[in-house]
Amino acid sequence: MMSITQQIIIIAVVVFGTMVTRFLPFLVFPAGKPTPKYIQYLGKVLPAAVFGLLIIYCLKNVSIFAGNHGILEQISIALVVMLHLWKRQMLLSIAGGTICYMLLIQFVF
Amino acid sequence: MKRRALGAAFPYTIPIFAGFCFLGMTYGIYMNVSGFSFIYPMLMSMTIFAGSMEFVTVNMLLGVFNPLQAFLMTIMINARHLFYGISMLDKYKGTGLKKCYLIYGMCDESFSVNYTADIPEDVDKGWFYFFVTLLNQCYWVFGATLGGIFGSLIHFNTEGLDFVMTAMFVVIFMEQWMKEKKHTSAILGLAISLLCLILFGADRFMIPSMLAILCVLTLLQKPLEKGGEPA
Numbered sequence: 001m002m003s004i005t006q007q008i009i010i011i012a013v014v015v016f017g018t019m020v021t022r023f024l025p026f027l028v029f030p031a032g033k034p035t036p037k038y039i040q041y042l043g044k045v046l047p048a049a050v051f052g053l054l055i056i057y058c059l060k061n062v063s064i065f066a067g068n069h070g071i072l073e074q075i076s077i078a079l080v081v082m083l084h085l086w087k088r089q090m091l092l093s094i095a096g097g098t099i100c101y102m103l104l105i106q107f108v109f
Numbered sequence: 110m111k112r113r114a115l116g117a118a119f120p121y122t123i124p125i126f127a128g129f130c131f132l133g134m135t136y137g138i139y140m141n142v143s144g145f146s147f148i149y150p151m152l153m154s155m156t157i158f159a160g161s162m163e164f165v166t167v168n169m170l171l172g173v174f175n176p177l178q179a180f181l182m183t184i185m186i187n188a189r190h191l192f193y194g195i196s197m198l199d200k201y202k203g204t205g206l207k208k209c210y211l212i213y214g215m216c217d218e219s220f221s222v223n224y225t226a227d228i229p230e231d232v233d234k235g236w237f238y239f240f241v242t243l244l245n246q247c248y249w250v251f252g253a254t255l256g257g258i259f260g261s262l263i264h265f266n267t268e269g270l271d272f273v274m275t276a277m278f279v280v281i282f283m284e285q286w287m288k289e290k291k292h293t294s295a296i297l298g299l300a301i302s303l304l305c306l307i308l309f310g311a312d313r314f315m316i317p318s319m320l321a322i323l324c325v326l327t328l329l330q331k332p333l334e335k336g337g338e339p340a
Binding site for chain 2 (some may be wrong): 002006010011014016017018019021022023025026031035039040042043044047048053054055058059080084093097101104
């Protein structure tokens with residue numbers, strides 16, 4: 001077991017590391033100077049790709065070849081997409097999909 | 110001005126409230142059963158404020174004292190924040206002193222909301238971003254602390270509530286999709302990540318995915334810029 005001091009050092013190091021990843025772009029490309037073209041380009045195209053990455057990240061432990069074959073996730077995501085195409089109300093789409101998933105996992109599967 | 114911004118920001122954070130209370134509580138309970146006082150999840154959720162990293166830190170605290178490894182793992186797990194920062198360079202410009210806090214609190218969810226939200230003309234952008242970030246952090250600290258205190262007492266069936274985060278990212282992805290003319294980047298993000306997940310497995314696909322996304326988008330700079338992909 002670590003001492004309290006060692007624990008504090010580890011936590012401080014994690015805080016520092018996290019801050020490095022968050023502050024670095026703003027320090028390297030300060031507000032006063034024009035941001036390089038390439039970085040501006042990345043700033044425009046990256047988010048769409050990163051949101052895709054985050055969806056996959058949320059689903060990373062779903063196994064297509066075992067258990068329910070991810071059928072719960074597929075049904076619930078399909079519902080989210082349909083609700084959002086229909087009403088385009090963020091909260092409705094999210095709540096609908098989540099409630100559907102909870103009902104399926106607790107009572108059906 | 111602040112009040113109006115808070116009013117505009119709050120609805121965007123409601124799904125995050127549900128997700129963070131649940132995930133935060135899970136994290137607090139996890140620390141509780143790992144033998145830590147609620148002080149730990151409370152302070153760690155406040156200072157680190159990066160969900161997945163906090164779970165990993167619990168393991169680090171239970172293992173051998175190795176600050177260098179802790180630092181390198183933090184950089185790897187949180188490398189995606191570099192992408193967020195690059196995307197927010199222009200949006201966070203001119204927000205004054207608040208900028209420091211906006212960057213400090215730029216977790217996945219705060220970034221996603223602040224990047225995609227349609228902020229009404231009469232609402233101050235800086236304060237909108239500020240309240241989204243602050244509310245999200247409050248939810249997270251609240252959940253983590255509560256989990257740390259009442260860890261062993263919770264009994265109602267919350268199974269499946271964690272899907273709220275997946276649903277939220279699907280909606281955010283769709284919002285982004287509807288705003289852009291070309292969907293190259295969105296499709297690439299999904300396809301490359303899925304490929305990397307299959308190739309590298311759930312525990313180590315994030316870094317290869319990010320590198321591959323970066324490489325492919327860099328190679329596509331000329332054709333994509335020609336087509337004028339809007340933000």
